[in-house]
Amino acid sequence: MEETTGLRERKKAATRLALHEAALRLATEHGLDRVTVEAIADAANVSRRTFSNYFSSKEEAVFHGDAVRLRRLLELVRRQPADAPAWDALSGAAERLAVEAYGNAPPSWLVHRRQLRGHPGLVAHQVAAYTAIERDLADDVAHRLTGPDGALRSRVLAATFLASLRVAIQHWIDHPDGPLLDILRTALTEAAGARPGTGAPATAG
Amino acid sequence: MEETTGLRERKKAATRLALHEAALRLATEHGLDRVTVEAIADAANVSRRTFSNYFSSKEEAVFHGDAVRLRRLLELVRRQPADAPAWDALSGAAERLAVEAYGNAPPSWLVHRRQLRGHPGLVAHQVAAYTAIERDLADDVAHRLTGPDGALRSRVLAATFLASLRVAIQHWIDHPDGPLLDILRTALTEAAGARPGTGAPATAG
DNA sequence: TCAGATCTTGCCCGTAGTGCAAGTTTTCCC
DNA sequence: GGGAAAACTTGCACTACGGGCAAGATCTGA
Numbered sequence A, B: 001m002e003e004t005t006g007l008r009e010r011k012k013a014a015t016r017l018a019l020h021e022a023a024l025r026l027a028t029e030h031g032l033d034r035v036t037v038e039a040i041a042d043a044a045n046v047s048r049r050t051f052s053n054y055f056s057s058k059e060e061a062v063f064h065g066d067a068v069r070l071r072r073l074l075e076l077v078r079r080q081p082a083d084a085p086a087w088d089a090l091s092g093a094a095e096r097l098a099v100e101a102y103g104n105a106p107p108s109w110l111v112h113r114r115q116l117r118g119h120p121g122l123v124a125h126q127v128a129a130y131t132a133i134e135r136d137l138a139d140d141v142a143h144r145l146t147g148p149d150g151a152l153r154s155r156v157l158a159a160t161f162l163a164s165l166r167v168a169i170q171h172w173i174d175h176p177d178g179p180l181l182d183i184l185r186t187a188l189t190e191a192a193g194a195r196p197g198t199g200a201p202a203t204a205g
Numbered sequence C: 001t002c003a004g005a006t007c008t009t010g011c012c013c014g015t016a017g018t019g020c021a022a023g024t025t026t027t028c029c030c
Numbered sequence D: 001g002g003g004a005a006a007a008c009t010t011g012c013a014c015t016a017c018g019g020g021c022a023a024g025a026t027c028t029g030a
Helices: A007-030 A037-043 A048-054 A058-062 A064-078 A086-100 A107-116 A120-132 A134-142 A150-174 A180-192 A194-198 B007-030 B037-043 B048-054 B058-062 B064-078 B086-100 B107-116 B120-132 B134-142 B150-174 B180-192
Strands: none
Touching: A007 A037, A007 A048, A007 A058, A007 A064, A007 A107, A037 A048, A037 A058, A058 A064, A058 A120, A064 A086, A064 A120, A064 A134, A086 A134, A086 A150, A086 A180, A107 A150, A120 A134, A120 A150, A120 B120, A134 A150, A150 A180, A150 B150, A150 B180, A180 B150, B007 B037, B007 B048, B007 B058, B007 B064, B007 B107, B037 B048, B037 B058, B058 B064, B058 B120, B064 B086, B064 B120, B064 B134, B086 B134, B086 B150, B086 B180, B107 B150, B120 B134, B120 B150, B134 B150, B150 B180
């Protein structure tokens, strides 16, 4: 827990956070496409040019929080027991994330997020953020797999896992009746056992 | 198979196709970010403004082919046997798509696609295109599910299925040793049975 | 304290996306 | 076949975005 960062680094973090929060607030207030980069920069007391030094687009600024949480997820996966099978490691890390990063999210956060739901440019960036770490995640779980086609199968695992996580969080934002953890478990169970849950496929013709 | 379309419609289709092909060709030749919308429009003999009437961005023009195939996939899913379980319907449709839409793709197509691999703006758009139909797909398979949490679970199914399909196609483009169908089956099997495939099926504690 | 590294800002340019209105092509119906 | 209506194309103008560049401000390390 060493927080011995220099002043410069702390200022940068503060600016990044200010831009992120300004972007989130303005986007939920007026709708993202009625908010200019300049307005976000103004709200964070920096120039338009400086905004570009931190984020490459409005969308990236809005989803900065998600990006942080996704990096945290990677960290959690790496810290799973060395002998845990791939899917167990992934779902274990996800459940941990659901508690530590979303467990005590203020209701206002949910309201904010629900405002942003459905905006085309935003969902595009959101899924892009998820798939951005797909390769890293696949690399991290590859060693937990046995059998042939490791590269392909670890990639499928990472992709389906991230898709499940994304859907679970989205569902929770839309229907916040109950903790995310319950929804996440349902989603991960469905993903892990698509076969038994839907009926026996048996080679499916 | 009625092709009784009017002249206007045929012209529009031709223009759309010309723009798509020009975008694909120029992007593979020079790299997408060194190609302007104006250049694509010129290559298709229309104005820059007309380009915007057909596609909202370069990326959309490049991925027009994928969008068409994804719509076709929806169609194939709807035509699956009414009593087929959800996952069977999805994988059945995917296997059909692999044959009919990718089965006789010329090698040059694979080369083109490999050129585009890894471009950040492109993968973002690609995954966005996939998730764009996620909701429709979920609605189409919801009635094939039994049990509680149908909305969530059908969404998870659609999302994980599309993720698997995307990964399979990507893997095939990167390693075209063998038909897509084989890779697809491996991917879908891994997705459907993530748990048993990865090692110990029983809680693995 | 001070030199070097790093960050911020304004300026500028090329590109993107879009409303609008005028001109062109296709359709539809008599 | 003719002519009005609908649909499409195009150029223009304007806003916004992203990023290179250089000058000034701020932080760091010795």
